[in-house]
Amino acid sequence: MALIRGKTARTLITLCVALLVAITPVTTALADSGGASPGDQPGHKIKQPDQESGGIVPGQPKPRSKKKASKKKTTKKKSSKKKKTVPKKPTVAPPVITASFPVWGVTWTYGDADMRFGAGRSGHIHQGQDVADAEGTPIVAPKAGEVSWTSFQEGGAGYYLVLRGTDNRDYVFMHLQKGSLKVRIGSIVKAGQRLASMGNTGRSSGSHLHFEIWLGGWYEKGGHPIDPLPQMKAWEKLPRRS
Structure with a gap:
């Protein structure tokens, strides 16, 4: 029994040595090639492709894009106080002039008796009324109408014009200032409108x-x-400009 045990022990030792010799080249080859299973290298984690490329990892929520903060519009609160409304003054339309004294001024005079209608003249009578005032005093239309005549008479009326009024009367203005006529034949004028000087x-x-x-x-x-x-x-009693 002792002999068998001695042989058996030697046989086992020999087998173990043979196994070691057979395993050693494989282990060395693996060590030389750097190959190892993930479990043989503690502390080294394998990165997933999505993590390395910046992609989305399956099972994880998608990252939210950063949105620009929207500016809130500030609305002014309307004042609860009501503005006082000032009543507007009614606009008064200028009075409509239907007639006017033919001379604008305050210093005019009718003159003496020989300046009145009917006064004797050489070969005829005075057919109108003379009104004296400073040269250049405005002469205006006594009534609305149309200018029917303008002319010049050297030895008589001088520069003159005739206004045919809408009242079927003709109004004649004589001895007018040279170059002062504001109208011409065919001009339509209103009462109070300037004609000449x-x-x-x-x-x-x-x-x-x-x-x-x-x-x-x-x-x-x-x-x-x-x-x-x-x-x-x-x-004379009508409003007139001075």
């Missing part, structure tokens, strides 16, 4: 307006003059 042209001894009123048209219509003074007295 007072002058001293033609047969005249001083600055004045010779004013006539005709019924039935002027000379070319075969009408006749009337005394303008009563009508002028009525116009």
Whole structure:
């Protein structure tokens, strides 16, 4: 029994040595090639491809994109106080002028008796009323109408014009200032509109307006003059510009 045990022990030792010799080259080859299983190298973790490339790891929530903070619009709170409304003053329309004294001014005069209608003249009578004032004093339309005549007469009326009024009367203005006419034949004018300026042209001894009123048209219509003074007295009471 002792002999068998000695042989058996030697046989076992020999087998162990043979196994060691057989295993050693394989272990050495693995060590030389650097190959090892993941479990043989503690502390070394294998990265997933998605983690290395920045991709999304399956099972994990997708990263949220950063959004720019939206600016909140600040709305001003409307004041609860009501603004006091100031009532507007009613606009007053300017008065409509339907008639006007033919001379704008405050220093005019009717003159002496020989400046009145009907005063004797050489070969005829005075057919109008003279109004004296400074040269350049505005002459205006006493009524609305249309200018039917403008001309010049050296030895008589000087620069003059005829206004055919909408009231079927003709109004004649003589001895007007040279170059002062603001209208021409065919001009439509309103009452109070400026026509010319007072002058001293033609047969005249001083600055004045010779004013006539005709019924039935002027000379070319075969009408006749009337005394303008009563009508002028009525116009005196109307508002006029100075």
